[in-house]
Amino acid sequence: MKSQQSTQTMKPATAAKKLGVYLPATPAEFQEGVVSRAELNELQANPPAWLRALRESGPHPRPVVAAKLGVSIAGLARGGVTEALTTEQIDALKDERPEWLEKERATQAEVRKESARLKKRAAEKAEQAQQS
Template sequence: MTSQKTSQTMKPATAAKKLGVYLEATPAEFQEGVVSRDELNALQADPPEWLRELRRTGPHPRPVVAAKLAISISGLARGGITEPLTTEQIEELKAEDPEWLRREREIQAEVRKETARVKEKDRRADG
């Protein structure tokens, strides 16, 4: 008995997350279908124009917004940012450089330093 290899599929929300795009901004046919692993790989390897445009201008999902602002997703929430932002809105926020954003960047920098310190300590302990 031979088993037929079936292609692994995922919901559009999962595929959008893996592609780093906001699901509601994707084309209807993407939102309404399922995405196979092969289709996802093809989208990543050779993104169609709609995907390139979304990545370039947004709206971006919160993880992407947080990364572009160099803060955590929690920091976004503390700053009152709960909706997706476009690249233009992110750039405006960076230019305004509000107090809450400066504070969140400082917190994120401290977290990165502590993570590096712990990693180095663990590396020495293992070595």
């Protein structure tokens, strides 16, 4: 007896997240349907014009906005940024350099520095454990 392979599908919100785009800005047919794994792979490999445009100019979802600004998603919220931003708006924020952005970037830098320190310490402990 042969088992039938079912096609993996996902909700548009999941697909948009995997593609790094803001769901409300996608075409209606994308928002209303389901996306198969094969369709997602095709979108990633050969992005249509609408996907290239969204990735280039936005609006971008919060994780992308946070990454482009060099802050955490929580840092965006503390700074009062709760909606999706376009690339132009992100660039304007970078140019304006508001106080909250500078503070959040410094906080993010400290977090990265501490993570690196802890990772190094764990590696050193693992190395010592192997030697003994």
